[in-house]
Amino acid sequence: MLPTASTRQPATGGSVSLAAQFMATRQLLETLLEPLSEADATIQSMDDASPAKWHAAHTTWFWETFLLRDRAPEYRLFNEDFPFLFNSYYEAEGDRLLRRNRGLVTRPTLADVLEWRAHVNEAMLPLLDDPAHADLVTLGIAHEQQHIELLLTDIKHALSKNPIGPAMWNTPQVAKPQQEDGWISHPGGIARIGHQSDGFAFDNEGPVHRALLEPFALSRRLVTNGEWDAFIADGGYEDHRLWLSDAWAWLDRCNIRKPLYWHDGEQFTHCGWQERDPDAPVTHISYYEADAFASWAGARLPTEFEWEAIARGQDTPDSDAAFNASAGNQLDHAAPPQPVGTSELFGDCWQFTRSAYLPYPRFAPAEGAVGEYNGKFMAGQWVLKGASCATVRGHSRASYRNFFYPQQRWQFTGLRLAKDL
Template identity: 45%
Template sequence: MSSTPDTCESAAGSSASHGDVVTDGQALAKRYADVRALSDSIVAPLQPEDCVLQSMPDASPIRWHLAHTTWFFETFVLADRCDAPVADESFRYLFNSYYNTVGDQFPRHQRGLLSRPTVREVMGYRRDVDDAVVTLLRNADVVDESLARVIELGLNHEQQHQELMLTDIKHAFAQNPLYPAHVDAECGPCDAPELQWISSDGGVVNMGCTGDRFCFDNELPQHRVFLEPFQIANRLVTNAEYQQFIEDGGYQDPRHWLSAGWATVQQQGWTNPIYWIRQGEGFDEFTLGGCHPIDPDAPVAHLSYFEADAFARWSRARLPTEAEWETVAREPSPDDPTSGECIDALRPVHPTHGTPSASGVSGLYGTLWQWTSSSYGPYPGYTPPEGALGEYNGKFMCNQYVLRGSSCATSPGHARRTYRNFFGPDARWQFTGIRLARSV
């Protein structure tokens, strides 16, 4: 994801919402409070010192996430509706991510150099903005639809940052030889289903969201795609399978790698997944719950596109296209942990395979984002919305690859079959994995 102008935004960020929107002021105020409270619960186990760390340019300090998501509501909700600004004018510069229409931004890679405003001041900023937004909503029996859509977009934007807060603090903690844990949890054993291939006849299929419910603009418009017959794996690749790739010299053999991937392996010195820690002849794995012995049956996590593609070539298979993935996938069931209104913010220690769908495919949602071979670009007929919020998404459609599904760190409501996540091919710190495909 290093190729994006601001990698703090998790992939499927968008500039517009679609479909029905809640306009009941009391209901919207409650939803606002619930989403914001989930961010607070992610931060609750952390110390102030944890919240100012920036372990690499692609990650942001937790404090910055908290301030930026608050800045969004102040800028796009309160600015034209309040008599006085909530925060210091400098916040407009410090916590703008990439909205050039709004103004200049503090350099992304230097966010970890800011000791002020303090974490306490940022939390006070959140409370002030929350009070103003909730008052605004509760004072209206029916909220104007345009305002309701901005609120809904802002809440989805915050939920994306909730996932980023988890992945960014994991990367920061992984740099510490003490390997601190964000949560006190054990990794339970994982049972991997037997690998099977699910066949599809292909043909002309519809792809993309219909727009009859909330979705991001990069999921639109729905359009037709022709697919050749293919097969897709019923589950994600496991740690044990990936370890075979390592033991077979996968990281030393350029035949498996794209040219840019091989150059990255050489430059970065990659020899195994980012959070694997060699212990004698084997590996431990760093998780949000600290270090644990690797579970051979668990899905292998935190792989770049380059690594996923190399493993697929080594396996005499390939990565699916995003159209193939969407065709095989079904909408998550109501009891899926990432489809409901509430999840435990401290749940994601490590992924499991999940429950198979009716088609026999497991791990579609709530496990790992799954790399596809599809470059991230606009759908036929796509046009970015106008205005400042139009900068959110369309201008990043370059040098990225699409991921599908959702991860164990994904916030509620963000698991759907048309959701398009995207990162650069060298990104490894997100909860990303591999589902294989092959042509027939």
Template identity: 50%
Template sequence: MNTRKKTEDLCRPLEIEDFTPQSAVFASPPKWHIAHTTWFFEEMILKKYVSNYKPFDDSFGYLFNSYYNSLGDRIERGHRGLITRPNIETVFEYRAYVDKAMTALLNMSESEAIKKLTILGVHHEQQHQELLLTDLKYTFSKNPINPKYVETNLVEDTYIHSGWVDVNEGIYEIGHATDNFAFDNELGRHRVFSEPFQISKSLVTNGDYIDFINDGGYENSKYWLDDGWHWLLENKIKHPLYWKQKNDQWHHYTLSGIASIKEEAILAHISFYEATAFANWSKCRLPTEFEWEIASSQLDWGRRWEWTNSAYLPYPNFKIAEGAVGEYNGKFMINQMVLRGASVATAKQHSRNTYRNFFTPNTQWQFSGIRLAK
């Protein structure tokens, strides 16, 4: 219940009008996140394991399904902001209704299957807590008065590290290996051979990236992947998301409003395309996800999701689970790049060095950053 309460705590600074708008196809409204994380428990557990269970509202299975084709039809992703009804009060009643039913079920059941699905649902909700913040930030950034969500700027953190970690060539084991929870895409522990490499102890800072901009980084195609260069030109990208220049000074939108950019703070909201271009400009490269995991015990990580140069693909022996749970990761293993670590917006107890996050290479709205390798 702590995780369920945390989601509601994240909503306390919001006004009623904040719960519904959808500013982009990829950014879901807070109301939808609140309902979808509840839908998971009702759809995946209660409907299956509670005899004569009466759903809170028969239409919610359609409204708040995300991408589970095996569970029926759903509204288009870009239409989630059109769900003005049910209102937010009804959605919170839905949460309370499902929480009560889940508590009763867990108190009377010793089923291992129910326990595993409940744990999966908790981790699923933690994912959506971070998405709630990143989506809300994107929506607020489109508001001309630059509203504040909280008073504390989440991205003013700085590093005290410098230098490089040297890693010898060798055969290393990759993937989750304990009995603790992990998503299925982390399983299939296997060996990889690595050539010797170096990986930076620090993440790229705003000041580092400003040097790239000032040196014409966004005007010189030689630093960019061809796909990234077309993305840059088509979308007229000239700087990281949320950045704007005023009177020759860089500012950015934060969850605490507009702020001047601190050059010593860690860079955030960067796409894979931009990360690769910066690495090329720096005469370095991005680490692979395997290099990142090999070196992770020697790194201070967890402030930004760190882009790797690895495509999101299944590990050896990966098997798609039966039923709707199998859709959770398996069908997305194409056209995505892997990010490792965690961010300042990641829920506590939701990070581990085997965690494989993944997004399309043009993604900027997550709290993503750059760590170099060579």
């Protein structure tokens, strides 16, 4: 993923210098590679996912392509083949390897990629604290933070396909869910939507505009595993009345009868197969499933504007729910991402809204290759809010718009119900 907004503030906030944030973010990604074998880092388990090695390389391609190539005249490419291998989908940057073939890149090895990363880190040092490059450096930090989350979710999917269910970490997090029952009411009215500060934002978070809200309420808690078990037991996956037409066809075509990673009373995690906590938030569900559950529960999904109106001011970078191995924190505190159920709106799982991913009024993509990221994908996808347990701390905010296709569920996706008042 590639950010496309100009900004004057670090992607992770606070007073930490850009140079420090750059190095901490780069180190965090490499720390997450340490438990992986060469084969672990190379495997691509499906078209939606990318190998861990590819994430490490693509984030390095970003710095080489968008900063060093244009802003460091004496810099020379580390390897002439790497721009083709590790470009993602930027037409302006020329030919590239097809996404579905990323798992075929057995060479360069992971050690080769790490050597490239060190080479680029060294070349970047003169640029990091120069105000002339601050906007692009900030963009690159946010870009790498996105890929840290993708690396975590992609490797989870890959390990889940191994018959023995290997663990990336041996010790799971142990935390008691702290969700509260009840609803947060909102009187409706005209809400200002979009990024409204001088801090970092992607271009799809603006421009700021107004949205008319009718009176509504948002659940104080996320839907839990136990509630999803009740949905299954009540025939939720067999009742066509609950499902959108495309969703019903998807269920039949793919034989979907439970969330991804569920088996009997267990679920697959970064720590291997673990007993499923009925009080923890349900995750790894699709938009189709979230919408059907909301119908079954006599509620609905919130719009992105309703969610943002409730969440504004509640997104704290120091939230304990956020992934606790983030830039700006001690990297040896890294722990496996696991949704535990907190009293906050942020940090457990990305929450589906009923809003289609579309441009805001007066939206215009940025000039050049970086403008290819958001604008050209604004069709057929749905907006999610709230960050997940795998999101780097401080990376999300109330205006952040994540987005996925309605059938995708390998990310930490869940739901929070809404209702009309």
